[in-house]
Amino acid sequence: MNQLQDVDLKLLRVFMTIVKCGGFSAAQAALNSSQSTISEQMNNLETRLGVTLCERGRGGFRLTEHGVATYEAAQRLLLAVESFCMDTNALKQRISGRLYLGIIDNTITDAESPLPKTLRQFVSRGHDVQLDVYIGTPAELEARVLDGRLHIAIGHFPLRVPGLAYMPLYDEPDGLYCGRYSPLYEQPPSEDELFRRIGESHIVARGYLQQRDLQLLRVSKATATVDNVEAQAILILSGAYVGFLPVHYAARWVKSGEMRQIDPARFSSRWPFTAITRRGASQPAVLRVFIDELLASCPPAVIEQG
Numbered sequence: 001m002n003q004l005q006d007v008d009l010k011l012l013r014v015f016m017t018i019v020k021c022g023g024f025s026a027a028q029a030a031l032n033s034s035q036s037t038i039s040e041q042m043n044n045l046e047t048r049l050g051v052t053l054c055e056r057g058r059g060g061f062r063l064t065e066h067g068v069a070t071y072e073a074a075q076r077l078l079l080a081v082e083s084f085c086m087d088t089n090a091l092k093q094r095i096s097g098r099l100y101l102g103i104i105d106n107t108i109t110d111a112e113s114p115l116p117k118t119l120r121q122f123v124s125r126g127h128d129v130q131l132d133v134y135i136g137t138p139a140e141l142e143a144r145v146l147d148g149r150l151h152i153a154i155g156h157f158p159l160r161v162p163g164l165a166y167m168p169l170y171d172e173p174d175g176l177y178c179g180r181y182s183p184l185y186e187q188p189p190s191e192d193e194l195f196r197r198i199g200e201s202h203i204v205a206r207g208y209l210q211q212r213d214l215q216l217l218r219v220s221k222a223t224a225t226v227d228n229v230e231a232q233a234i235l236i237l238s239g240a241y242v243g244f245l246p247v248h249y250a251a252r253w254v255k256s257g258e259m260r261q262i263d264p265a266r267f268s269s270r271w272p273f274t275a276i277t278r279r280g281a282s283q284p285a286v287l288r289v290f291i292d293e294l295l296a297s298c299p300p301a302v303i304e305q306g
Contacts (some may be wrong), residue, residue: 004254005016008045008048009077009081010042011042011048012045012074012078012273013078014031014038014041014042014045014078014240015042015045015053015070015071015074016071016074016075016078016157017030017031018038018042018054018073018117019054019063019067020195022061022085023037023060023061024038024042024056024061027199030227038168039056040108042054048173049066050250051064051066051096051172052064052066052067052068052260053066053067054067055072064201072147072149073093076146076147076148076149076151078097079100079148079149079267080148081096081149082098082284083097083282083284085097090222093124095127095128095129095286096127096128096129096286097128097129097130097284097286098129098130098131098132098286099129099130099131099132099151099286099287099290100132100134100149100150100151100204101131101132101133101134101138101150101151101154101290102133102135102141102144102145102150102153102154102155103134103135103141103153103154103155103169104113104132104135104136104137104138104150104153104154104155104156105135105136105137105229105230106228106229106230106246106249107154107155107227109248109249109251110172110246110248110249110254111248112143112170112171112172112248113170113273114131114169114170114294114297114298115154115294115297117297118290118293118296118297119131121293121297122289122290122293124231127286127289129286133140133246133270134149136153137207137208137228138156138157138158138236139208140157141153141276142157142164142276143155143278145164145276145278146161146163146164146167148278148281150224151277151283151284151286151290152275152276152277152287152290152291153273153275153285154169154273154274154276154294155273155274155278156172156208156209156271156272156273156274157274157276158208158209158212162163163251163278163279163280164168164276164277164279165276165278165279166274166275167274167275167276167277167294167295168272168273168274168278168293169272169273169274169275169294169298170272170273170274170298171249171267171270171271171272171273172246172248172270173246173247173269173270173271174244174245174246174247174268174269174270174271175244175245175247175250175261175262175264175268175269176216176217176235176242176243176244176261176263176264176269177239177242177243177244177245177250177253177254177259177260178201178236178239178242178259178260178262178264179236179238179239179240179241179258179259180239180257180258180259180260181238181239181240182201182240182241183197183201183240184197184198184201184242184260184262185239185260187262187263191266193289194262194263195217195218198217198218198219198242199217199218199219199240201241201242202224202234202240202241202242203217203219203221203222203223203224203241203242203243204217204222204223204224204225204226204230204235204242205222205224205225205226205228205234205243205244206225206226206227206228206229206244207226208227209244210222210225210272213243213244216244216267216269217267223241226242229245229246229249230265232244232245233245233249233250233253236259237253237258237259242262247268251257275291275294277291300302
């Protein structure tokens with residue numbers, strides 16, 4: 001494909017819809033087209049690109065290596081096209097387009113999060129904006145912001161990655177928890193006894209906070225590693241594992257007696273929530289407006305360069 005044309009953008013959008021739906025048959029309703037038409041469009045795209053993008057047949061739908069690379073490149077391309085459209089609309093004093101927002105998992109119970117207020121204010125302005133939300137791990141969010149698949153992401157980012165700009169938002173309190181059937185459910189009488197029992201327990205930690213958790217617990221390794229809060233809560237509720245959780249997330253199980261927070265004075269901490277954007281990238285008008293609303297919903301913060 002030496003030169004990009006309107007037909008190529010149309011075919012790429014068809015391809016992306018097929019991938020999101022998981023196959024040709026499933027994409028018929030989303031595209032309002034017959035399977036034969038969709039198949040013909042995919043054949044045209046593969047001919048123009050000179051590669052096979054997917055395998056289809058009795059074995060099911062599966063992307064080839066070229067298909068995966070093309071899908072990721074198409075996401076970046078269409079995001080750039082939408083950013084161009086948003087910027088030109090801004091010249092007419094109208095904010096419109098699509099905003100790609102990433103969020104770390106399980107923040108819905110966090111009363112301190114500025115995101116609900118931000119979204120409420122943002123929508124109330126009457127902007128003609130399509131919001132596309134992705135939930136992921138910190139590493140996934142960082143990768144998607146870096147390669148342009150997300151405009152902005154909000155979450156825990158313990159490391160500073162080159163190429164990203166960091167905007168501190170607020171701090172999320174967390175604590176150490178055990179389940180009802182854990183030997184630690186009844187608090188040990190002394191500090192030495194507490195750390196001894198913790199050392200004998202199975203520890204579950206989120207991968208991106210593992211080193212911090214292990215240092216606080218004075219242990220050398222975790223016996224289980226997860227990449228999201230829900231998985232960590234499942235293991236803690238089993239009574240077989242001990243681990244840290246956001247206080248707001250654990251509150252429902254503490255109230256019901258299914259969990260207990262262990263020694264809040266010793267093991268409580270506050271972990272910073274941050275918004276990240278790609279450093280040096282031109283920001284479309286819709287992103288600039290969203291950031292203004294986000295920062296207005298938080299205590300004043302200074303952007304750090306990562």
